[in-house]
Amino acid sequence: MAIRSRKWDFVWRRLLQTIPVVVFATFVVFALLKLVPGDIALTLAGDNATEQRIAEIRQLYGLDRPFLVQYGSWLWKAVHGNLSVSLLSGEPVLDAILRSLPNTLLIVAIALLLAVLVGIPLGVIAASRPGSLLDRALMTLTSLGVAIPNFWLAMILVSMLALERNWFPATGSVPLSDNPLEALRHAVLPGLALAAGGIAEVARQLRSSLAELLSSQQVRTLHAKGVAPSVILWKHGLKNVSVNLLTVIALLANRLLAATVVVEAVFAIPGMGSLIVHGAVHRDFPVVQGVVFTMVLIVIVINFTADALYRVVDPRVSS
Numbered sequence: 001m002a003i004r005s006r007k008w009d010f011v012w013r014r015l016l017q018t019i020p021v022v023v024f025a026t027f028v029v030f031a032l033l034k035l036v037p038g039d040i041a042l043t044l045a046g047d048n049a050t051e052q053r054i055a056e057i058r059q060l061y062g063l064d065r066p067f068l069v070q071y072g073s074w075l076w077k078a079v080h081g082n083l084s085v086s087l088l089s090g091e092p093v094l095d096a097i098l099r100s101l102p103n104t105l106l107i108v109a110i111a112l113l114l115a116v117l118v119g120i121p122l123g124v125i126a127a128s129r130p131g132s133l134l135d136r137a138l139m140t141l142t143s144l145g146v147a148i149p150n151f152w153l154a155m156i157l158v159s160m161l162a163l164e165r166n167w168f169p170a171t172g173s174v175p176l177s178d179n180p181l182e183a184l185r186h187a188v189l190p191g192l193a194l195a196a197g198g199i200a201e202v203a204r205q206l207r208s209s210l211a212e213l214l215s216s217q218q219v220r221t222l223h224a225k226g227v228a229p230s231v232i233l234w235k236h237g238l239k240n241v242s243v244n245l246l247t248v249i250a251l252l253a254n255r256l257l258a259a260t261v262v263v264e265a266v267f268a269i270p271g272m273g274s275l276i277v278h279g280a281v282h283r284d285f286p287v288v289q290g291v292v293f294t295m296v297l298i299v300i301v302i303n304f305t306a307d308a309l310y311r312v313v314d315p316r317v318s319s
Contacts, residue, residue, distance in 0.1 A: 018300045029292045030071050040283045084286035093290035103173045104271035108256045110191030119202025127210035145200030154193035154266040171268040190263045205248045209241040250306035
């Protein structure tokens with residue numbers, strides 16, 4: 001019972017810690033949008049609208065109310081699942097997000113999967129042969145992966161694999177529910193463009209942590225006792241750096257969510273990045289706030305999952 005109680009304490013404590021994060025993030029974005037030049041009421045009313053019509057639109061959308069009242073009203077509705085409607089299209093913001101979110105999550109999932117499946121073996125190989133020619137070659141390769149901009153790599157992939165060889169579609173997306181295979185084909189190139197930096201980051205961080213551990217006195221003692229190098233590497237090495245690795249992967253997942261803005265623009269994918277850019281350019285406050293709110297919740301879920309996994313892979317980690 002005590003163990004179960006501690007687990008629930010951990011869950012409730014993490015949930016309570018998310019409240020100020022959500023409030024702060026959405027408040028900052030709401031305030032920054034108010035600083036953008038221009039009058040959204042004038043845009044909605046049209047250039048030839050009368051002052052009376054502009055005032056009516058301000059009143060209709062609550063734009064004439066004080067800033068804190070506008071923000072508080074939006075936050076109260078958002079907590080209850082109402083993200084308002086787009087000022088430009090009149091579409092419920094939640095519907096627009098539900099239509100765009102799967103495209104973004106699919107790209108991020110592919111990129112994160114590639115980063116883990118490729119980055120971990122590269123990091124292990126480099127750490128097991130520190131200072132060797134292979135180690136230096138792999139670290140040089142990962143340095144290039146970190147340095148190459150996502151948008152540049154995206155354009156190269158489109159040119160080589162889409163336009164020249166026609167292996168993958170160059171632009172657009174297909175809903176996963178309509179045709180899973182076509183959805184994956186459309187998401188492969190964006191996922192690859194995002195994954196390059198992630199692969200490099202996972203490999204470099206794992207190599208650094210694992211190489212330091214393998215050169216420690218504890219590991220030298222295991223070698224002296226005749227423990228097989230493979231056992232030392234997989235059982236003692238990776239197990240002890242697993243928490244650091246989980247941290248890197250969680251942070252990477254958060255960064256990939258933000259990086260989709262550029263990649264979605266290159267591949268003309270109607271995802272969350274495209275949605276927030278369009279909303280920001282046209283001062284569609286509810287859309288931007290809804291996307292930010294959703295992104296913050298996703299990041300919180302990722303961090304919560306990482307915290308829970310810490311306790312699974314290493315019970316010594318306290319809550």
